[in-house]
Amino acid sequence: MARYAYVNGRYVDHREASVHIEDRGYQLADGVYEVVGVRGGKLIDEGPHIDRLDRSLRELRIGWPVSRNTLGFIIRELMRRNRLHDGLVYMQVTRGVARRDHAFPTTPVKPALVLTTKNTKHIVADTGPGVAVKSQPDIRWGRCDIKTVALLPNVLAKQAARESGAYEAWLVDGKGCVTEGASTNAWIVTGEGELVTRQTDNGILAGITRHTLRSICDSLQLKLVERPFTLAEAKKAKEAFITSATSFVTPVVKIDGDPVGDGKVGDMARRLREEYVRFSETGEAVT
């Protein structure tokens, strides 16, 4: 079956899909992106993801390449053409094609829009055995709240993690606190059973999965505190887990080679994953 990509107004064969060499995304990482999960043919949290795309674009003063309604249509048409049932939709907007100069183009340039889809296995409620994470210094810039394609520090951190046999990197700031993962938000469960995840500000990406899980925690009357936590605290925590549109809720059972808690998937992570998977099927945080 042919796989399609959407590139600036056209659905093209994925193998042939390309952008101009002077696209500012390619040369300067001057662009933003979103990843929306798809389960059973339905987009998960589409509205909040598109709202975040809108915010990222506004923060960088990049215009919308098409209307919001049109983007919704393009997403669905690409899903239809690629028979996407379970997986994700990737969308990227860059400032467009212009003669190379760090400053914004002075003549109007049309922002460039690219979409692809990826099939993944049907995500199940079962957590599996959990994953290992490796700590890495957070060497990113001061606007991690913007979902830009400038991901080199994240790429290097993830690579270091993978080379050490870990699945994800946990980024640690100058104060010894875990900010987030290279492509996920980071959570711990304290000995008292309290959920802790870092507050959102310019230091992390406000994950959509994080936000939805917060509502789920509220509806389950679980105690959740948004505050910084150190790597040392995480290593002593009862449980830890990561969240993202592609990993849902995934338990962390090892940090830098040391077991978290008893080294097994904890009850809280198991329960929250089940609840989140239910949400992804029904679209409802409360059941």
Ligand code: PMP
């Ligand atoms: N932090 C970073 C740095 C990310 O790249 C991602 C994935 N987009 C997340 C957190 C999780 O965000 P979301 O739940 O919206 O996928």
